[in-house]
């Protein structure tokens with residue numbers, strides 16, 4: 001994956017369910033907090049009103065005392081008179097200016113160490129009772145921490161002991177004593193009145209009521225958010241499934257394979273395990289679709305997907321790549337690379353065999369290419385580390401290259417990628433990248449290999465053979481690039497180049513009055529698909545003007561299996577223009593005796609293979625002898641190629657072979673060297 005695509009993909013993956021869940025949790029927690037704060041606020045408000053009420057009562061006591069003293073009573077008289085009006089529990093405690101207690105009722109007293117602060121909108125001094133259970137100094141919130149009696153434990157039942165609902169609600173749940181201060185007018189005394197903060201059952205009911213209302217209001221958005229969260233989780237999961245869905249097979253797609261395989265291979269615990277990346281290819285899928293319909297083709301891929309699904313085990317993956325190609329990541333067991341390869345080969349073979357039977361009524365076959373991924377071993381051979389930067393696409397491309405390298409065919413084939421293969425691929429890439437520029441820069445050079453008469457050892461002809469003299473690679477033999485040129489179609493450009501260069505040479509030699517021999521040029525079979533080839537060659541030669549009979553065109557034997565009518569017509573036209581035409585490599589590969597009947601060629605070139613190896617029983621000689629005889633009977637001249645030994649020359653001379661081309665006489669050579677040789681040998 002490119003890094004941009006990878007980033008977008010990872011972002012999408014991360015952007016999953018978590019944000020929705022986090023938002024939901026945050027919202028719920030905030031709601032709980034808000035309700036708690038709200039309920040606390042309500043409780044404090046209720047408390048506050050009670051405290052304010054107590055303060056007003058205290059104020060009234062102090063006003064009454066002030067009035068009594070203003071009426072002429074002494075402080076003691078006023079206090080004694082006042083005492084009878086004080087209701088139950090409302091104890092008094094008075095300090096003089098020196099903070100000495102001068103009057104008190106009841107058995108408890110203010111605990112001046114513990115001042116209470118009530119924020120209820122008015123300023124007053126409140127002090128804890130020394131027998132109370134106040135635990136904190138600050139705030140009305142203290143009251144909320146007071147021990148609460150059973151709130152609703154005793155359910156109200158009407159008529160129970162004559163108790164009414166109002167009485168039941170009026171029952172005190174929390175009761176806590178504290179002292180409120182009120183200063184008397186002459187400020188000679190500080191009066192403290194003892195009050196009870198009482199939190200009744202009805203107060204709790206109020207708080208609960210508000211709590212329920214708050215909850216109802218908050219529950220609606222919580223439920224909505226919950227539904228939304230669930231929906232987004234489901235959508236996300238569906239999206240993920242879609243993201244990884246292969247539209248054709250209904251299984252996982254390539255993206256899933258890529259990310260999954262990279263994850264498996266880079267996981268720490270997979271470091272000691274060996275894996276294989278497989279390219280599984282259904283041969284002739286297009287043909288299958290053309291014959292049985294695209295739907296049937298897709299059904300076949302679907303069936304393949306289903307088959308592979310049950311065959312891959314934990315930590316293994318597969319997915320369709322494109323067309324009828326599937327990628328697989330398989331575990332490989334074995335002590336060493338060889339054993340692992342063998343196990344993998346066996347497993348793949350049996351998989352391919354099973355796959356072949358997927359549609360018993362139809363003939364299908366598969367090939368597989370494999371890249372082995374050995375366990376990751378550090379240089380010191382001791383430590384295993386996680387594989388890093390695994391490029392699964394590259395590994396798959398290697399597997400694909402391995403499969404393609406075996407070519408096409410019926411039988412199920414399993415091929416392993418090796419570095420030689422990679423070398424070949426790199427070489428092919430290099431050739432394709434540089435061939436155009438090489439042609440422009442005239443890096444292709446004409447070499448000439450003389451042909452000799454076996455009778456008098458005189459040079460009677462030559463073959464033009466191309467050599468690529470690359471500034472980077474040096475001299476490159478044709479077998480290394482001609483097959484690539486043939487595959488890419490570039491061979492026709494090279495053939496034109498060679499025809500032009502040979503024509504130019506012949507024209508120059510004519511002008512210079514040098515000794516000359518006919519030169520044959522190879523014309524690739526790919527060229528014969530081109531319409532008007534004879535005319536085209538004629539134009540190339542005529543651009544320099546040598547005599548046509550000095551040029552011979554060699555057509556390889558395999559070209560005779562292409563469109564025979566076009567070939568026959570082209571050969572006829574070439575001969576009509578005065579060129580000679582020869583059949584190259586006769587006898588190599590497939591025999592084409594039949595083609596000799598129809599194609600009016602001038603020269604038959606016997607392939608060098610006739611003369612390779614031992615011929616102890618003389619069978620090779622018999623074939624050559626008969627081939628020469630056949631050619632002579634058909635009025636063709638015969639050239640024997642690849643002749644390296646004197647006995648071969650003698651034998652061929654005895655059989656009436658017209659020309660000999662081979663290392664025995666001369667190897668292909670540069671033009672200048674050839675020119676010298678012609679002067680000497682022709």
Ligand code: C2E
Nearest residue numbers: 465466478479498522523524642643644661662663664668
């Ligand atoms: P070919 O046309 O059959 O050329 C004969 C090949 O046999 C040449 O190889 C030549 O060097 C080799 N040869 C000749 N005598 C002997 C011998 O005594 N022993 C051995 N071992 N080999 C011998 P080369 O030059 O490597 O060319 C290989 C093939 O490449 C040619 O086979 C031809 O098919 C193709 N080729 C070469 N040049 C051209 C070209 O300009 N155009 C096209 N289309 N193909 C070319």
Ligand code: MG
Nearest residue numbers: 463522554584
């Ligand atoms: Mg040739």
Ligand code: MG
Nearest residue numbers: 584585605641
């Ligand atoms: Mg040949």
